[in-house]
Amino acid sequence: MPNPLTHLGDMPVADFLRDYWQQKPLLIRNAFPGFSSPISGEELAGMALEEAVESRLVLEHSDEGPWQLRTGPFSEEDFLSLPRSHWTLLVQAVDQWLSEIADLKAYFRFLPDWRLDDVMISYAADKGSVGPHFDYYDVFLLQAEGKRLWHQGPKVDDSHPRVEGTPLNILRDFEPENSWLLEPGDMLYLPPQYSHWGIADGACTTISIGFRAPSAATILEDLAAELAHGLPQHLRYTDPGIAPAGNPAEIDAAAVGRLQQQLRSWLQQPQNIAQWFGAVMTEAKYPDTVALDAGEADDWREQLQEGAELVLNPASRCAFCREPASLFVDGESFPVSLPLAERFCANHRLVQEDIEAFPELGHTGGLIDQLVSQGSLIYPPEDF
Structure with a gap:
């Protein structure tokens, strides 16, 4: 597994996190010196033929209207019928299928693993793009093959007008503030909500390393359900010492203040927020992919004794917390010793020596059995 980056170009990672992360864009020339793409456009198109792979095609000009979106899986005939220019193929979670792409994520471990999302790769014909748009998450855009011209505009939000007649969120009014031509090994960092537009200068391939950012609405909905499940029935709205009602129909400021105070106390009940958060942030993005491998390694005891290893499913996620010591895998919490949790999260694999260290x-029914049964632990895939 590669070591995390210590510099982004000439900039120390600590400086980047202090001055740029979630604050402003940064162009990083030659971020990966001598970079050679681990996947070609033809190989990416081959992946898009598969049912289990999420893929999309974006065509800027078509008889069906501007900025047409098609979803995979595709056929060879679909690709043969494409125009010579102005289209883009996007394939999600390529890191789940190719070890060379999964290895790229290790370079970004200067950020928490549980913040990393999947790795998307796009192949664009000449002038191909997905239009001017913005995202609600951080992304590093690594140029893999060919050249792409990136235009970066201001921060925007949902109130900005969109192009009509397309399911894509294409910004109607886009004014670039910066423009850069990226070549292989160059990388552009974009914080959330910065508008951008990448246009292929000839055929090109771009690798997008994105980051998880659940919305406030999602967090509050999930947390409220989690807390409510564990709250005892005797906890209710109360109003001891209430003053005589000036107007019996009024919900006055004192009532609202009491409710706010009670809400704060309910949020401080013994339920462990870290346990909930660890489960949420390790939920698999593609749980069906994990489930496909459930029970694959049921014979693991003999295999490990003979020198085999078990690895974290490429579609799985893991993290740990210290208080209480817990391991989180694919949205499930497991009480384990802290050294074991740290070791597994660092290596993403288990061998016989691990069992000897942590019997x-x-x-039977222990951590390995549980992770194997849910598909989170498997034998190394052939490509991995």
């Missing part, structure tokens, strides 16, 4: 791993 509880090998117990």
Whole structure:
């Protein structure tokens, strides 16, 4: 596994996190010196033929209207019928299928693993793009093959007008503030909500390393359900010492203040926020992919003794917390020793020596059995 980056170009990572992360864009020339793309456009198109792979095609000009969106899986005939220019193929979660792409994520471990999302790769014909738009998450755009001209505009939000007649969120009014031509190994960092537009200068391939950012609405909905499930029935709205009602129909400021105070106390009940957050942030983006491998390694005991290893499913996620010591895998929490949790999250694999160091791993119904049964632990895929 590669070591995390210590510099982004000439900039120390600590300086980047202090001055740029979630604050402003940064162009990083030669971020990966001598970079050679781990995947070609033809190979990416081959992946888009598969049912299990999420893929999309964006055509800027078509008889069906501007900025047409098609979803995969595709056929070879679909690609043969494409125009010579102005289209883009996007394939999600390529890191789940190719080890060379999964390895790229290790370079970004100067940020928490649980913030990393999947790696999307796009192949664009000449002048191909997905239009001027913005995202609600951070992204590093690594140029893999060919050249792409990136225009970066101001921060925008949902109130900005969109192009009509397309399911894509294309900004109607886009004024670039900066423009850069990226070549292989160059990388552009964009914080959330910065508008941007990448246009292929000849055929090109771009790798997008994105980051998870659940919305406030999602967090509050999930947290409220989690807390409500554990709150005892005797906790209710109360108003001891209430003053005589001036107007019996009024919900006055004192009532609202009491409710706000009670809400704060309910949020401080013994439920552990870290346990909930760890489960939420390790939920698999493609749980069906994880489930496909459930039980694949049921014979793991003998195999590990013979020198095999078990690895974290490429579609799985893991993290840990210290208080209480817990391991989170694919949205599930497992009480384990802190050294074991740290070791597994660092290596994403288990071998016989791990069982010798932590015998509880090998117990019937123990951690390995549970992770194998849910598909989170598997034998290394052939490509991995």
